[in-house]
Amino acid sequence: MMKIAHIVNQFPPNITAGLGRYVERIIPLMAGPLRLSVFTLNDGRLPVHEETGGVTVYRPLGRVLGGISRRRRLNRTRRVDFVLLVLNVVTSNWRYVLRLWSAGRDGRPDLVAVHDSTNFLAGLLCHYLLRLPVVLHLHTTEYGVDRPRGALSGLSPFPVIERWLARIAQRVVVCTPEVRDRLAAAGWDRQTIEVVCLGGTFERLPAEGGLDRDELRADAADLRARLGIAAADPVLLFVGRIERQKGVYELLEAMRTIVDAVPGTTLVIVGEGDEAGVRRIVADTGLAGRVRTSGGWVERPALLRYYEMADICVFPSLFEPFGLVATEAMAMARPTILGHGFSRIFLGDPARPAVRFIRGSDSDDIARTVIELMADPAARGALAERGERFVRDRLSWARAADETLAVYRAVLAAQRSAPGECGHRRNPH
Known part of the structure; x- marks a missing residue:
């Protein structure tokens, strides 16, 4: 049975944007066919470790940032809050990797799915330090390839980080053909980019009588x-x-x-x-x-x-x-x-x-x-x-889950056919 670790900033009940709604719908559909763990942020009120719906969830708790988020929810549209959120993500990423390191070779996942470039530290360390294959799920490119003029600053590191993650990732998963085309036009390796369209947030709810x-x-x-x-x-x-x-x-x-x-x-x-x-x-x-x-x-x-x-x-x-x-x-x-x-x-x-x-x-x-x-x-x-x-x-979340699992299986099949690569590949873009 495949062992997959997801590194993602939102997981129920911490849902504050479309990423949280994505995770809420797709993770349960992937939990049956594989052993699934999720490494995610803690808002200061959630358990550090729990088993829910067949998924192992780890949420490291930071005292300083946890204390801030307990008093008020950080809003990433504000510059100071955005910086605090990034700091929280990077700190948590380090703790995720320490947790995976301490699990030993037998306790580690077969593959790490990193969601968005804000989780760059975990993605890079899983690749270079733990020698694990990485799949990058790019839900937004607004801080990198599609960064609007004047966003954050002209010296934003995100375009560089996105390209670095793309170079080390076995696959890059995006939600639409348009995002794939924009990445390819920006010089990314088109052959490594997989399009998996999402389902609908309220999928079939009205049609199946789920509403009065x-x-x-x-x-x-x-x-x-x-x-x-x-x-x-x-x-x-x-x-x-x-x-x-x-x-x-x-x-x-x-x-x-x-x-x-x-x-x-x-x-x-x-x-x-x-x-x-x-x-x-x-x-x-x-x-x-x-x-x-x-x-x-x-x-x-x-x-x-x-x-x-x-x-x-x-x-x-x-x-x-x-x-x-x-x-x-x-x-x-x-x-x-x-x-x-x-x-x-x-x-x-x-x-x-x-x-x-x-x-x-x-x-x-x-x-x-x-x-x-x-x-x-x-x-x-x-x-x-x-x-x-x-x-x-x-639109179907079941279809999205099946296509995502197919990407993971293809990556692991390629790893087994070239065991000496240790999760690394050459990708010259």
Whole structure:
């Protein structure tokens, strides 16, 4: 039986972003066919070691950073918090490797799956020190290959770290063909990159009767009332981190035109990040009363109510390695508008598209598309129906788990055929 160690920053109940939702769905599906261990961060309140669902979980507890995170949740969109998070990851990485070292050769995994370049220290030490084969799961390249101009600093080490990890990894797993193509264009070895598309966050939940829609509609109506939105007012919904690459500032700019054309329209922003920036833009543009925010991260039960309340979901991302929010909105049968940063896989049949694409950097294009759909209930209904069917028929976590396991098996088969390599390979990119 394969022994796989996952090194990943989020694991239930510590879910604060799309990575956590990915781990929550795919890990249980991989736990049956193999012996699985997870090395992950501790928010200061979780057990250091536990067995859950056939998975061994190790969460080292750091006193200083654990004490900080117990008082408040670190928000990576703030520079100081981002630095603290990276420090926490690097410190924890060192402890993961010490744990694997102390397990001895027989107690170590056959393969280490490293999720994202922030876990670079564990990936490099597992390769060079423990001589273990490494698979790099690259869920985001926003700090490296796709780093926006001015992000962090011009001297950011992440592009170098990503390339280093790619050189030592037996395989690089990404979520979409677009990410694979961008990496290849940046000089990465295309032959080592595997595309494994994800499933949907709410996969099959509505279709299989996992929702009481009448109860959910009532909860959504209560949410409207709490937010001060009239029952007849159209609602646009944005879900995601409040930062530049999510296109939220262009969406706010577009709202001035949207409100003029469709009076009463309210934008609801669900997520954490630059909430102060949102308030400043709302005040400067005269949108007071037309924009509401959730006040931070929203867990799944409450998130369903936000989706149910929405007339249209708008995610104008400039960059998105996959975009689980798209699968959420589509699964809930909400007409969905996506920015050009999303993968075109969500389009489905171009003749009968499952979503509408816009240029996320163009506020006029955002406004034009929203206004057009608001004026056409039939088009909204058709888009919602096709989106829900796309998620149900095309996206599957079981398929994603099977394809991921196939990558691991291929790596280990190659290792057995060349035992003298000790987990190392030449990769000249």
